[in-house]
Amino acid sequence: MFRGATSLSLDAKSRLAVPTKHRESLQLECAGNLVLTAHPHRCLLLYPQPAWEPIQAKMMALSSFDKQSSALQRLLVGFAEDVTMDSAGRMLVSPVLREFAGLDKEVMLVGQGSHFELWNMDAWRSQLAEAMQDGNFAMPTELEGFSL
Amino acid sequence: MFRGATSLSLDAKSRLAVPTKHRESLQLECAGNLVLTAHPHRCLLLYPQPAWEPIQAKMMALSSFDKQSSALQRLLVGFAEDVTMDSAGRMLVSPVLREFAGLDKEVMLVGQGSHFELWNMDAWRSQLAEAMQDGNFAMPTELEGFSL
DNA sequence: GGCAATATGTTTCGCGGTGCAACCTCATTA
DNA sequence: TAATGAGGTTGCACCGCGAAACATATTGCC
Secondary structure (H helix, E strand, C coil): CECCEEEEECCCCCEEECCHHHHHHHHHHHCCEEEEEEECCCEEEEEEHHHHHHHHHHHHCCCCCCHHHHHHHHHHCCCCEEEECCCCCEEECCHHHHHHHCCCCEEEEEEEECEEEEEEHHHHHHHHHHHHHHHCCCCCHHHCCCCC | CEEEEEEEECCCCCEEECCHHHHHHHHHHHCCEEEEEEECCCEEEEEEHHHHHHHHHHHHCCCCCCHHHHHHHHHHCCCCEEEECCCCCEEECCHHHHHHHCCCCEEEEEEEECEEEEEEHHHHHHHHHHHHHHHCCCCCHHHCCCCC
């Protein structure tokens, strides 16, 4: 299970160097074969390729005539790209995805259990600030009665 | 059950020396394996690793498309890092978490039963002052009829 | 066929992290 | 009351890894 946020910079060739602590488990789980795609919140999703397949299958089972469904399909499946870690644990981020998420040099890689999110650093900061404003965190109703 | 507030200072390498009184129970409970993460109130949470896992599982069961849920996931799981006590009872606080909670040298470690909170000393003082201003503590409605 | 742009591999230097060791403080006992 | 010992804390130094720059290869296009 991936967790933890890492501040990273894309290199001149727009490659992402995966933090060392995650490289071994990624090699084990998917031999360095990953899928990079778009998320509605304007960040990118990074899945181990085997973990991605069932998600894509689920998406494509939806009706492509329904407006919400097709929008989701175009986003998640339409932007999805296969990427591989090279010998130095780096992977190439395509111009299309870079532009979608507004990535330039400074990015934030955020572990989310089964996968990662990849954010433009400023976008990451502002969604964080937005969520935390007024110091009172909104609790999802599913967590009624739950406490840390 | 952890309780009690301790004023501490991070060392030059930004390590936190756990108070001696808590070291033994932490060794017993989790062999020095802990999880450090972010809290909406801009402090850090320190959980024994086994106690943390079910919380993370609960978080990741929420929808990642919902704004509130994903914000919570990004905060609690996205920032979570595994840390271990070294032979001298110290643990490393990563730059990302330090920045999040605005920690510099002086910090406050606060026992909260199952876990600890870690505060920047000034932030600790001001949240305390804010809660106590006008000398009238606001009582949660769940505590209707309850009194010390 | 050559050039340019993109992709891949390699090496080195810097610094972050870890572990050791010394010193200081406190407590206990004579 | 003073001395000795144990435990804790802080400073220090070394080691190893990780990041970035550099060098090389490959492909596609003119």
